[in-house]
Amino acid sequence: MREQLQNLHDQALEALEKANHLEEVESIRLKYFGKKGEMTQILRGMGKLSKEERPKMGALANEVREKLEKALEERKALLEEKKIDLQMEAEDLDVTLTKETIRLGHRHPLLQTMEELENLFIEMGFTVVDGPEIESVENNFDALNSPKDHPSRDLSDTFYIDEDTLLRTHTSPMQIRAMKNLGAPLRIVSSGRVFRPDDVDDTHSPMFHQLEGLVVDKGVTMANLIETLNVFIKEFFGEEMQTRFRPHYFPFTEPSTEVDVTCMKCKGAGCEVCNYTGWSLELLGAGMVHPNVLKNCGIDPDVYSGFAFGLGIDRIAMVKYGIKDIRLLFGNDDRFLRQF
């Protein structure tokens, strides 16, 4: 039995040394210590030994068992450690590896322009208010003193939803909402999308953006309007920019004007961008709020007066960044957008 124990000991250790996987260690354990394992059998055979031999063999068997159990544990621990190392090696990050970089997006040039405009007017003491794109005919036309036969009301000039509702054709209904909700005095700007069934060309889009400004107070004059717009234009485009006020007609302002600024490219000298006029595209409409509009909003025109203006934000972005075609702003072409 001594020899048997010695052989078992040697064979088991040799097998353990060769074991490279935890599963192998487990099958060795079962081979020797399982229910029908070799070591188990030997221990069971102890009973057949003589009284003198039993304690000696018992002590030897215990020694072998302890040694083997220890060896099994050690091999198991070693292989477990090795397994973790291998796993870590496989998951290791190679920091020197170059990977295609992810380009972060940024705000659309139109939104950037809108935010820049709003911030400028906030600095000038205006409050920003927000309004709906789906408007009532009342706010978009009637309360703005627009005659029932005004051409802009035609089906061909307005997207109607039903008889009383439309997609706002300008941000001017925000004048009505602001005056009715806030009363006088007030100083607000409001920007957003507007819609007109205009034919698409370089400078026209059926969906574009406007920023409306409105000041109502005692003693407000056309001089305040011109000064406010001049300060804004110079702050936004640069000191060298000149403004040109052309007389115009809007039902909701009297007198009314349209405003152009110096061509950004030639600074007024005349070039192909401005068709050799020295002036940029028409940027905005403005005027003194019509007394009927004040009255429609419950404000006494004998006490209060006001001015209003409506800027084409897309056109402003075009002038500022030298964009020749408005369609580029809505085309979502990454090659165009990443320039801003």
Ligand code: FA5
């Ligand atoms: C108006 O919409 C008036 N509500 C502006 C106003 C407000 C006048 C307050 C007086 C007082 P107009 O239709 O001219 O005005 O449009 C204003 C600006 O929007 C234009 O100067 C132009 O810059 C821009 N715009 C007009 N139509 C288009 C279009 N189809 N595509 C892009 N921009 C446009």
